[in-house]
Amino acid sequence: MHDIFVLAEHREGELREITLEILTLAGQLAEQSGGKVTAVLFGSGVDDYAGKCASFADRVLVVDDPMYENFNSAAYQQALALLIKTEKPHLVLIGNTGQGVDLAPSLAVELDVPYSSDIVALTLEGDKPVATRQYYGGKIEGRIEFKDADLYVLAIREASTPAGEGGKSGEIQKIDNPVTTEVTVRKFLEYVEAAIGEVDITQSTMLVSVGRGIREEKNMPMMEELAEALGADLSASRAVVDAGWLPTDRQVGISGKTVSPKLYLTVGISGAFQHVTGMKGADVVVAINKDPDAPIFQYADYGIVDDLFKVVPALTEKIKEMKG
Amino acid sequence: MNVVVCVKQVPDTSDPDTEVHIDSSGKGVDESKFSFVINDADNYAVEEAILLKEDQGGEVTIVNIGPEAANQVVRMALAKGGDQAIRLDDEKFAFSDITATARLLSSAMGDLEFDIVMTGCISSDDGYSAVGVTLAQMLDLPHAAMVKSVEVIGEGKLKVGRELEGGLMEMLEIETPCVLTIQTGTNEPRYASFKGIRAASKKEIKVMDLAATGLSDDQVGEAGSTAVMVGYSVPVVGELAEILEGDAGETSAKLSGILKEKGLV
Structure with a gap:
């Protein structure tokens, strides 16, 4: 059996894009192995999502029960483990997302099968998966080989495979909820939206975005001055927000905001995946960073490889001169 | 409220200028120019544990897998308010994957x-x-990953917030004992006091080798390992x-020229 299970992910009334991305990846692998792709969808009133999944899968297994209205890894794990034991797929692919990292590792332990996470590329060599992961914030990559097993659970990084066009018409099968008793160890309460502060950086046309490379909070005024000269708002990487140098609503990246300014000028940001995911909508990206191998230069249009403490004041002066 | 915190010592690659080079074995990196620090997220976990201890009483135990050099990270956690520590150290532990790492940590939780x-x-x-959630299943405990807020709401019950994409918080109730993986930015990690550092030098770090x-x-x-x-x-x-070449004056002149050309200035 070469069948591939893909866990559908949804939240607050939306099927998340990661689902279609992984279904696309699974489709590519299945073409190679001759297996079938099954989307597994837990939810409550999810016919619409099932339809979307069906155009990317050979089959959609739907468990429709109020228990799954909102994500609860304890309930998901029980249900998924039971389904997997019955259906015996060869691969189970889950998004390496806020939901996936809360579920996939413990599922793999329960099933006693090999697991790896945050996979950026996945291929099959014979029957076995081979995974590529990134290390040290994307500065190097590593190849993961697995011990022989009948089943592998793998968590796939968001946006690592672009979602395809679909075009399949998989069979939608509604099945009974395999979990028959209420899950009590963990209960979903509510979602709380992130607050929006005085500046909504998702609306900014110009952003100067600062990272850990600025080293200390006392260097913030230098960055503010550059932003002011450019008429830009300030945004930041996670590290700067964690340190409290800028409020949370200025964070760009997976757990922060997705921005789409005309100019995104990064200062001292190395360009880890978690950050660059949030800036892909920018028109022109400029990076100032001392390390020529920093991943940020793969995403920037223009780069300056130099000490930011020399470049930023010089640039501020030049912009001021230009504006008169 | 007794809390166990697992901490890892990592190369300090937080500075974006730090270059990472693969070593001659192909399975490691050249560490000769690195300094070593506590893993960023673990630092917040230590703080969260100590805050709980200060609020609720109880003890904080620090667990680490690492060589003797990792004692600096363990001692710092003790200096901040940890009570005791276990360090798992054996050359046979090298190259442990997620599963083997979590198995080692779980072996230290036994007593x-x-x-x-x-x-x-x-x-x-x-x-x-993945290690925290893997460990939870090995210990047969409930878990919550990417936790950014922890609140005790009753006997054997916590209310925790998990940080999801876009900063959305998923609030949930979880029974203790449980495993929580703590997100960066959860609190403001303190600095150890001199008094704390002095006291930490006297606290025991129990070392466990493979036999132990x-x-x-x-x-x-x-x-x-399976992966x-x-x-x-x-x-x-x-x-x-x-890449714009030249000294800071030249590169900034070139860049401002480009920005002007594109109508951005």
Whole structure:
């Protein structure tokens, strides 16, 4: 059996894009192995999502029960483990997302099968998966080989495979909820939206975005001055927000905001995946960073490889001169 | 409220200027120019544990897998308010994957009484985001990953907030004992006081080798791993940025010219 299970992910009334991305990846692998792709969808009133999944899968297994209205890894794990034991797929692919990292590792332990996470590329060599992961914030990559097993659970990084066009018409099968008793160890309460502060950086046309490379909070005024000269708002990487140098609503990246300014000028940001995911909508990206191998230069249009403490004041002066 | 915190010592690659180079084995990186620090997320986990202890009473136990040099990270956690520590150290532990690492940590939990186990939600070097949740299942405990708020709401019950994409918080109720993986930015990690540092030098760090864990050779290290990192490589990069050459005066002049041309200034 070469069948591939893909866990559908949804939240607050939306099927998340990661689902279609992984279904696309699974489709590519299945073409190679001759297996079938099954989307597994837990939810409550999810016919619409099932339809979307069906155009990317050979089959959609739907468990429709109020228990799954909102994500609860304890309930998901029980249900998924039971389904997997019955259906015996060869691969189970889950998004390496806020939901996936809360579920996939413990599922793999329960099933006693090999697991790896945050996979950026996945291929099959014979029957076995081979995974590529990134290390040290994307500065190097590593190849993961697995011990022989009948089943592998793998968590796939968001946006690592672009979602395809679909075009399949998989069979939608509604099945009974395999979990028959209420899950009590963990209960979903509510979602709380992130607050929006005085500046909504998702609306900014110009952003100067600062990272850990600025080293200390006392260097913030230098960055503010550059932003002011450019008429830009300030945004930041996670590290700067964690340190409290800028409020949370200025964070760009997976757990922060997705921005789409005309100019995104990064200062001292190395360009880890978690950050660059949030800036892909920018028109022109400029990076100032001392390390020529920093991943940020793969995403920037223009780069300056130099000490930011020399470049930023010089640039501020030049912009001021230009504006008169 | 007894809390166990798992901490990892990692190379300090937080500075974006730090270059990472693959060593001659192909399975490691050149560490000669690195300094070593506590993993960022683990630092927040230590703080969260100490805050709980200050609020609720109880003890904080620090657990680490690492060589003797990792004592500096363990001692710092003790200096901030940890009460005792265990360091798992054996050359056979090298190259442990997620599963083998979690198995080692679980072997250290055997004799401990705890309400919560905390880990960082991600490590800055390997970035698996998986050891804590793996450990939870091995201990047969409920868990919550990427936790950014912890509140005790009753006997054996916590209300925690998990940070999801876009900063959305998923609030949930969880029974203790449980495992929480703590996100960066959860609190403001304190600095250790001189008094704390002095006291920490007297606190015991219990060292466990393979025999002490009760595990066998084939349960740890590469032999005990099911997903083995076999070799590092330099990423194949696509089109790079156009790099502006020259000193700061020249590059900034070139850049401001480009911005003007594009109508951005």
